[in-house]
Amino acid sequence: MDDNRRNELRATYRDGLLHDTLPFWIKHGLDREDGGFMMSLDRDGAVIDTDKGVWQQGRFTWLLGELYNNVEQRDEWLDLAKHGARFLDECCFDPSDDRMWFHVTKEGKPIRKRRYAFSESFASIAYGELFKATGDEHYAVKARRTFQRFIDHNLDPQGVVPKFTSTRPTRGIGFPMITIATAQELRESIGLADANRWIDRSIDDIRRFHIKEDIQCVMETVSPNGDIINHFDGRMLNPGHAIEGAWFIMREGKLRGDDRLIQTGCQMLDWMWQRGWDTEYGGILYFVDVYGLPVQEYWHDMKFWWPQNETIIATLLAHELTGDSKYADWHRRIHDWTYAHFPDAEHGEWFGYLHRDGRISSQLKGNVWKGPFHLPRMQLTCWQLLAASESITPYSPRPGAQ
Numbered sequence: 001m002d003d004n005r006r007n008e009l010r011a012t013y014r015d016g017l018l019h020d021t022l023p024f025w026i027k028h029g030l031d032r033e034d035g036g037f038m039m040s041l042d043r044d045g046a047v048i049d050t051d052k053g054v055w056q057q058g059r060f061t062w063l064l065g066e067l068y069n070n071v072e073q074r075d076e077w078l079d080l081a082k083h084g085a086r087f088l089d090e091c092c093f094d095p096s097d098d099r100m101w102f103h104v105t106k107e108g109k110p111i112r113k114r115r116y117a118f119s120e121s122f123a124s125i126a127y128g129e130l131f132k133a134t135g136d137e138h139y140a141v142k143a144r145r146t147f148q149r150f151i152d153h154n155l156d157p158q159g160v161v162p163k164f165t166s167t168r169p170t171r172g173i174g175f176p177m178i179t180i181a182t183a184q185e186l187r188e189s190i191g192l193a194d195a196n197r198w199i200d201r202s203i204d205d206i207r208r209f210h211i212k213e214d215i216q217c218v219m220e221t222v223s224p225n226g227d228i229i230n231h232f233d234g235r236m237l238n239p240g241h242a243i244e245g246a247w248f249i250m251r252e253g254k255l256r257g258d259d260r261l262i263q264t265g266c267q268m269l270d271w272m273w274q275r276g277w278d279t280e281y282g283g284i285l286y287f288v289d290v291y292g293l294p295v296q297e298y299w300h301d302m303k304f305w306w307p308q309n310e311t312i313i314a315t316l317l318a319h320e321l322t323g324d325s326k327y328a329d330w331h332r333r334i335h336d337w338t339y340a341h342f343p344d345a346e347h348g349e350w351f352g353y354l355h356r357d358g359r360i361s362s363q364l365k366g367n368v369w370k371g372p373f374h375l376p377r378m379q380l381t382c383w384q385l386l387a388a389s390e391s392i393t394p395y396s397p398r399p400g401a402q
Contacts, residue, residue: 001319001328009316009335010386016343017379022067024349024365025060025372026080034107036087039371043363044347050106053368054092058122060372061085062185065129066380069189078133085130085139088123097159098149103368115160118174120150121182128189140190147186151179151198170229172221173210176202177245184252203249207264210242216271217290218242232296235289239276240307243269243284247314254321262321269314273330276307281357282337284311302361303354306374308338313381320385350375 028045029037031052039056040049061084068077091108092100100119103112124146131139154175164170179202187195209226210219220238223229246268253261276284284307287300311334319327341358342350344365352370353361364370 001331005332006386006389010383012339013379013383013386017376017383018071020343020348021350021372021376021379022063024347026076029060029366029372030080030083031106034087035090036084036108037371038106039366039368041364041366043344043351043365045365049367051111051368052087052104052106052108053371054088054101054104054119055122056366056368056371056373057084057088057092058119058124058126061088061126062122062129063372063376063380065126065133069129069132070384071380073133081126081130081133085126088126089142092119092123098145099153099159100146100149113160115157115163116175117150117153118178120146120153121178124150125182125185125189128186128192132189143186143190144192147182147192150182168229168231169224170221170234171205171209171224171226173206173219173241173245176205177241177248180245180248180252184248184255199252203252203261203264206245206249211264211268215290217275218245218268218272219290228290235291235293236295236297237272237275237288237290238286238307239272239288240284240286240304240310242272243276243307243314244310246272247310247317250314250317250321254317265314266318266322269318269327273311273315276311277330277333278303278356282333283341283354283356283358284308284334285356301356303341303356303358305342305350305352305370308334308342309374309378312338313378316382316385320389 024045028041029039031038036052036057037060038047038050039053040047040051042048061081064077064081064084068074068081087108091104094101094110094113099113099117100123101110101112102114102119104110124143127139127143127146131143180199183192183195183198186192209222212219219228220236220241221229221234228234246265250262250265253259253265275288278285283303286302286304286307287295287297289295312331315327315331315334319331341354344351349365351360352364355361
C-alpha cells in the first residue's frame with residue numbers, strides 16, 4: 001500500500017463522510033416537527049415510512065457527538081446530537097421497566113420492544129458523547145444507567161416471553177461483541193470505571209465459546225458450553241459479524257499494546273475472510289454454513305452493506321498493525337468491490353441491499369436496520385487510521401503464531 005494509495009483512500013473516506021453520507025442524512029432525516037430522525041428513506045431521500053427505529057436514533061446521535069468531539073466542534077453537529085437525545089429521553093423509554101423501545105411512531109408512540117436490549121447500548125454511547133461534548137453530568141448518568149440496563153437484561157432477561165423453549169439453549173456472539181464496542185466507547189467518553197472488566201469478560205467469552213481452532217472458524221451461535229449445534233441455526237455463520245468483532249478486539253489490542261489480542265483479532269479475520277469472501281463475484285456473503293451445507297435463510301448469498309463496511313475496517317486495521325501485505329491485498333479487494341457497487345453517484349449515500357452478483361436488490365437508503373452508522377463509522381475509522389498511520393508500529397506475530 002504505497003503513499004499514493006493511502007492518500008487516495010484517506011480522501012475517499014474523509015470526503016465521503018463529510019460531503020456525502022452526513023449531508024444526506026442531515027438533509028433528509030431530520031424531523032424538526034416531532035423530534036429525532038427519519039430513517040426510512042428512498043433512493044433520493046424521500047421519506048417512505050414515518051416510523052422510527054430506536055437503534056438508529058441512538059446511533060445517529062452518537063455519530064454526531066463523535067464527530068463534534070473528534071473531528072470539529074461544529075455547533076450544528078452538537079445541536080443535532082442534543083436534538084436526538086431529547087427524542088430518546090422523551091419517547092424511547094418504557095417507564096414501566098426503564099427498558100427502551102425498538103420501534104416507535106413518528107410522534108414517539110411505542111410500537112414494539114425486542115426481547116434483547118441493544119437499543120440501550122446505542123443510547124448509552126450517544127449519551128456518552130454528549131457528556132464529553134458538554135460536560136453536563138446528567139448525560140454521564142444516563143450513559144451509565146443505559147449501559148447497565150443493557151448488561152442486566154442481556155444477562156438475565158426479565159418481563160419478556162422467551163423466543164425459544166428450554167429444549168435447545170444457545171448463546172450468541174452478539175452480546176459479548178457489542179459489549180466490547182460499547183464499553184470501549186464509554187471508557188473514552190465518560191471514563192466508565194468497569195469498562196475493562198466488561199471488555200475482558202466479553203473477549204474471554206468469545207475465545208472460550210465461539211472461536212474454534214480445530215476448524216478455523218468463529219461461530220455465531222453455540223450451545224451454552226460452546227458446542228456446535230448441528231442444526232440450521234447452529235451451523236449458520238455470519239462472517240461480517242465475526243469480522244466486526246475481530247476489529248473490536250484488534251482495536252483493544254492496539255490501545256493496550258497487547259500482541260495477544262491483536263493476534264486473536266487477526267486470526268478471527270483470517271478465518272472468516274476465507275469463509276465469507278465470495279470467490280466468484282467478490283464481496284462478503286451474508287450467511288454461510290459451517291460445514292458447507294445449504295443455508296436455510298433465503299437471503300444468505302445477498303450482499304448487505306454493513307458486512308462490507310466492517311471488513312474494510314478490519315483489513316485496514318490488520319494491515320496497519322501487522323504490516324502484512326496480505327491484509328493490504330484483502331483491503332484493496334473489499335474496498336474496490338464495495339465502492340464499485342454500493343455508492344449511489346446520482347443521489348448520494350449507499351444502497352443497502354444487493355444481489356450476490358452486485359445488482360441492486362432494493363433502492364432503500366434506510367429503514368429500521370439501515371441508517372447513518374456502519375457506513376459513516378467505517379469512513380471515520382478508516383480516515384483516522386490512515387491519518388495516524390505514521391505513529392503506528394507494526395506488530396509482528398510470535399514465531400509459530402497463525
